[in-house]
Amino acid sequence: MITLEIGPVKPHWERKLSVLIKNGRIVTAVDDYYADIFINGSQVVLIGKDLAIDADKVIDASGKLVIPGGIDPHTHLELPFGGTTTSDTFETGTRAAAHGGTTCIIDFAVQTRGTSTLKALDDWHAKAQSKTAIDYAFHMIVTDMPQERIGEMRSLADNGITSYKLFMAYPGALLSDDGTIFRAMRKAGEDGTLVCMHAENGIVIDELVKIALSQRHIEPKYHALTRPTRLEAEGVHRALAIAFYDERAVTALETHDPQKIWREGLEWISRESTRRWGKAFLEASPASQAEVLKSLSDRAGDDDAGTRLFALVKNQVARGFYTSQRGLKELDYKGNAFYAECPGCTRKG
Secondary structure (H helix, E strand, O other): OOOOOOOOOOOOOOOOOEEEEEEEEEEOOOOEEEEEEEEEOOEEEEEEOOOOOOOOEEEEOOOOEEOOOEEEEEEOOOOEEOOEEOOOOHHHHHHHHHHOOEEEEEEEEEOOOOOOHHHHHHHHHHHHOOOOOOEEEEEEEOOOOOHHHOOHHHHHHHOOOOEEEEEOOOOOOOEOOHHHHHHHHHHHHHHOOEEEEEOOOHHHHHHHHHHHHHOOOOOOHHHHHOOOHHHHHHHHHHHHHHHOOOOOOEEEEEOOOHHHHHHHHHHHHHHHHOOOOOEEEEEOOHHHHHHHHHHHHHHOOOOHHHHHHHHHHHHHHHOOOEOOOOOEOOOOOOOOOHHHHOOOOEOOO
16 A cells, blocks of 8 residues: 655746745735745746745845835937937846846837838837846837828737827927827827826927027036026917817827916816816826925815815825826726736847
């Protein structure tokens, strides 16, 4: 007679390099608890107490925090602009990111004016392919989008590119006319994707730059002085006016000084959002969010517009619309888990 000793059943995993992290304090955006983590290859496949799994490497994380890898949603690697190119390549930039705890980037593919955005996506994939140390995805910078090519946006979304960047700045390079902006916003609303606007009056700013240069005002401070808040507010107002002409339009506004911008442009969100036309979101850093909320809370009881705007912005911050740096983490549109699950990401490993 053969007697078999039945012990604890251990799961059988497809053979990849595996890591078991024991006794760590796991801290995420919503949780804080002690547990073990089993990683198989490049995926976290199991989290639990006292895991008994054979792993290639076991790490004792007692007394340490175990946190998810960061997502940097706004990078420019190998970007040609203004006669030069950004210094980091997809290899060097992603290696640096990995050393800092960032495990996914969302870079910007750039459409050359008059060419297909689908070609631009292929070009940027070719730059990144087999060179990255971490996961990556893309936004698409759109410079023009005539009606006959508007279907490209649906194709981009089907390939995981669910956010598009359009510029009201940099005439002759990235600037899109208002017709392009309106068509892109309308189509994005139709498809459940998002247009991110760089909102400032780039044409007037170029004139201010010419004046500054003619007067030999070339110190770094003139970069800011030739881009006054009022011209950013005008861009914010214009972007919102365009978006709110179609109830499907969805836009996110990149602002550099939201504490001032709300006085000039964001008050308009408060008034117009009550009509439920379109959807608009503000992109800003955590420090700026705190400043805006304090400024708005001071004014919240003064008038109805201030109270509505405070509630609107506070609601966005409370719902976690922002990541650790500048990007939107969670949005109220179809595919709202883009930055969390990153369906367009190309995974490394």
